[in-house]
Amino acid sequence: MLDRALLAxxxxxxxxxxxxxxxxxxxxxxxxxxIIDFVDSVxxxxxxxxxxxxxxxxxxxxxxxxxxxxxxxxxxxFAGDTVxxxxxxxxxxxxSDALKAAAAGDYQALAEGGEAAIIEVVTATHSGLSxxxxxxxxxxxIATARHPTTGxxxxxxxxxxxxxxxxxxxxxxxxxxxxxxxxxxFMRVFAEEAYxxxxxxxxxxxxxTSYEVVDGVPVISKEPAIAFVDDKEGKxxxxxxxxxxxxxxxxxxxxGDFAMLEWTTAGEGARLGLIVHHTDxxxxxxxxxxxxxxxxxxxxxxxxxxxxxxIDMANDWDRVFTGAR
Amino acid sequence: MLDRALLAxxxxxxxxxxxxxxxxxxxxxxxxxxIIDFVDSVxxxxxxxxxxxxxxxxxxxxxxxxxxxxxxxxxxxFAGDTVxxxxxxxxxxxxSDALKAAAAGDYQALAEGGEAAIIEVVTATHSGLSxxxxxxxxxxxIATARHPTTGxxxxxxxxxxxxxxxxxxxxxxxxxxxxxxxxxxFMRVFAEEAYxxxxxxxxxxxxxTSYEVVDGVPVISKEPAIAFVDDKEGKxxxxxxxxxxxxxxxxxxxxGDFAMLEWTTAGEGARLGLIVHHTDxxxxxxxxxxxxxxxxxxxxxxxxxxxxxxIDMANDWDRVFTGAR
Numbered sequence: 001m002l003d004r005a006l007l008a009x010x011x012x013x014x015x016x017x018x019x020x021x022x023x024x025x026x027x028x029x030x031x032x033x034x035i036i037d038f039v040d041s042v043x044x045x046x047x048x049x050x051x052x053x054x055x056x057x058x059x060x061x062x063x064x065x066x067x068x069x070x071x072x073x074x075x076x077x078f079a080g081d082t083v084x085x086x087x088x089x090x091x092x093x094x095x096s097d098a099l100k101a102a103a104a105g106d107y108q109a110l111a112e113g114g115e116a117a118i119i120e121v122v123t124a125t126h127s128g129l130s131x132x133x134x135x136x137x138x139x140x141x142i143a144t145a146r147h148p149t150t151g152x153x154x155x156x157x158x159x160x161x162x163x164x165x166x167x168x169x170x171x172x173x174x175x176x177x178x179x180x181x182x183x184x185x186f187m188r189v190f191a192e193e194a195y196x197x198x199x200x201x202x203x204x205x206x207x208x209t210s211y212e213v214v215d216g217v218p219v220i221s222k223e224p225a226i227a228f229v230d231d232k233e234g235k236x237x238x239x240x241x242x243x244x245x246x247x248x249x250x251x252x253x254x255x256g257d258f259a260m261l262e263w264t265t266a267g268e269g270a271r272l273g274l275i276v277h278h279t280d281x282x283x284x285x286x287x288x289x290x291x292x293x294x295x296x297x298x299x300x301x302x303x304x305x306x307x308x309x310x311i312d313m314a315n316d317w318d319r320v321f322t323g324a325r
Numbered sequence: 326m327l328d329r330a331l332l333a334x335x336x337x338x339x340x341x342x343x344x345x346x347x348x349x350x351x352x353x354x355x356x357x358x359x360i361i362d363f364v365d366s367v368x369x370x371x372x373x374x375x376x377x378x379x380x381x382x383x384x385x386x387x388x389x390x391x392x393x394x395x396x397x398x399x400x401x402x403f404a405g406d407t408v409x410x411x412x413x414x415x416x417x418x419x420x421s422d423a424l425k426a427a428a429a430g431d432y433q434a435l436a437e438g439g440e441a442a443i444i445e446v447v448t449a450t451h452s453g454l455s456x457x458x459x460x461x462x463x464x465x466x467i468a469t470a471r472h473p474t475t476g477x478x479x480x481x482x483x484x485x486x487x488x489x490x491x492x493x494x495x496x497x498x499x500x501x502x503x504x505x506x507x508x509x510x511f512m513r514v515f516a517e518e519a520y521x522x523x524x525x526x527x528x529x530x531x532x533x534t535s536y537e538v539v540d541g542v543p544v545i546s547k548e549p550a551i552a553f554v555d556d557k558e559g560k561x562x563x564x565x566x567x568x569x570x571x572x573x574x575x576x577x578x579x580x581g582d583f584a585m586l587e588w589t590t591a592g593e594g595a596r597l598g599l600i601v602h603h604t605d606x607x608x609x610x611x612x613x614x615x616x617x618x619x620x621x622x623x624x625x626x627x628x629x630x631x632x633x634x635x636i637d638m639a640n641d642w643d644r645v646f647t648g649a650r
C-alpha cells in the first residue's frame with residue numbers, strides 16, 4: 001500500500017513539475033522559445049550539445065540588464081544621497097562643483113562635468129572607510145531610498161523576467177554570476193536577496209583595498225583609487241581571471257557588454273548571447289544607440305548576424321519590474 | 326520483504342559511513358582531534374557555533390601547505406625547464422645571467438640574483454602567449470616532469486593528509502579554496518585533479534591579461550607585468566575581493582600566510598587557523614625560521630597564543646606525500 005501511495009505521489013509531483021512554467025513573465029514569443037531550447041540542448045544528457053554542470057556558467061551585466069539604469073545609474077544616486085548626508089553633518093564637505101551638484105541631486109550638472117566629476121563624487125563616497133562600514137551604508141540606503149520617477153525601492157526595480165531566468169538557470173544546475181561595471185562592494189549588498197546571487201558570484205569594478213590591524217582588530221578598507229574597471233574588454237578579462245572558465249551564456253544590454261558576449265559565444269559547442277533591448281517607453285524607457293547611459297549600437301547592428309538573441313522588452317516581456325505589476 | 330531488505334541495507338550503509346575514517350593518514354594526536362572537534366562544532370545543527378553551509382569557507386596556501394616547496398618552488402623549476410626548452414629552439418634566448426642560470430637548472434645562482442632575477446625568468450616564461458597556450462605548456466610539464474630529489478611527479482608531492490582534509494571539509498559542505506603566492510594560471514592546471522579544487526576556487530598571483538580579437542577569434546593573453554601579488558596582506562585582500570566573505574578556516578605554513586590566518590581567526594564564532602610546521606627531516610625537509618623558502622617565524626612564535634593549531638608533520642602525519650607510502 002505504501003509503495004502504491006508513493007508511486008501516486010511521485011506521479012503527481014512529476015506532473016506538477018512539468019507543468020510549472022519556469023518563465024511566467026515572458027510572453028509566448030521566439031525569445032522565450034530560444035532560451036528554453038538552448039537550456040534543453042545543454043542539459044539533456046542525450047543532446048550533442050550537452051554540457052556538464054560544472055561548466056554551466058552564465059554571466060549577466062547588472063545595470064540595464066537585471067535592473068533599471070535610468071535616469072542615471074542607481075549607484076550614482078546612492079553617491080549623491082551620501083554626499084547630501086555628509087553635507088548635513090559638515091556643510092563645508094561639498095567643496096567643488098561636482099560635489100555640490102551631487103548634493104543637490106543635479107545629475108545633469110554632474111554629467112556635464114564629465115568623467116572627472118563622476119570619479120570625484122564616487123571617490124568621495126566610496127573610499128576612506130572600511131568595507132564593512134561602506135556596505136552597512138549601502139544596506140541602509142537600499143532599505144530606505146526610493147526611485148525618483150517610479151517611487152519604488154531600488155530592489156523593486158529589478159526585471160522580473162530576468163529574475164525568473166536566473167532562477168530557471170540555477171534550477172538547471174547553472175552557476176549564475178553578475179559581471180558589471182557597477183561597484184563590487186555596492187552590488188554584493190543586495191545581489192543575494194534580489195537575484196539569489198551570493199557575494200562570491202558578483203564581479204564588478206573595485207577600488208584598491210588595504211589590510212591593516214587597528215587596535216588589534218584587522219580591518220579591510222576601501223582606498224581612493226580604482227583598481228579595476230569591469231567594463232568592455234575588462235569583462236572577459238575579469239571572468240577569465242576570477243573563474244578560469246568561459247561562460248556558455250552571457251546577457252547584457254549595452255556595448256559595454258559586447259566583448260563579454262563576443263568571448264562567450266566564440267567558444268565551442270552551444271552558446272547563448274542575449275541582449276536586453278530597451279524598447280518599452282510605456283512601462284520603462286526606450287533607448288539604445290543615442291543614449292548616454294547604456295548606449296547600444298554595435299550589439300544591435302552585429303548581434304543578429306552573430307546569432308545573439310535581441311530581447312524586445314515591449315514584446316517579449318509580459319511584466320517588467322518585480323516591484324510593479 | 327523489499328522494505329525489510331532496504332532497511333537492513335540502510336543500516337549497513339549507515340554503520341559503514343560512521344566507521345569510515347575521514348582522516349586516515351593523520352596520527353591519533355591532538356592535531357587530528359582539534360580539527361574534527363572544530364568541524365563538528367560548526368556543522369552540528371544544535372551547536373552554539375553552527376555555521377550555515379554557505380559560510381563554510383576554508384582557504385589554504387599551496388606551496389608548503391598542500392604540496393612541497395623544496396628545494397625551490399616547483400613553479401620556478403617549471404620556469405627553468407621552460408627556459409631550457411626555449412634555448413633548445415633558439416640558443417640566443419638565454420641572453421642574461423638569470424636566464425642562463427635558469428636554463429642550467431642552477432637555482433642557487435638564480436637565487437643569488439635576487440628578486441629581479443626571478444622576476445626576469447618568470448616574466449620570460451609566463452607572458453607573451455595566450456592563457457590557453459600557457460596552460461597547455463604547464464599541463465605538458467606536470468604530466469612529464471619529475472622532482473629532482475624524490476623522482477616523483479609533482480602531483481605526487483601533494484600532502485596526503487591535506488588532500489584528505491580538503492575532501493573531509495567538502496563532505497561536510499565546506500567550500501575549499503587555494504589562496505597562494507603561486508601563479509593563478511599555473512595552479513589551475515592541476516588543482517582540480519590534485520585537490521578536487523575547481524578553477525574558480527583558485528586564487529593566486531597573476532599577470533596582467535589582455536583581450537584581443539585576432540583573425541576573428543577572441544584571445545586572452547598573459548602580459549609581461551604582474552598585476553597582483555597574492556602574498557602577506559594580499560591574501561586577505563584577495564579573499565575579500567573575490568569572495569566577499571571571511572573564511573572560518575585558514576591553513577598555511579609560512580609567514581606569508583600570517584595575515585590570512587590573522588584575519589580569518591579574528592572573525593566572530595568558532596574559527597580555525599592551522600600551520601603546517603615542516604619538522605620531518607626524514608620523510609621531507611625540516612625548516613622554519615631560517616629558511617629562505619617558506620620562512621616561518623612569526624607564526625611559530627605567536628600562533629599558539631592566538632589559538633592556532635601548529636601541525637607537527639613528523640608526529641601528526643602517518644604519511645606525507647600522496648605519491649609515496
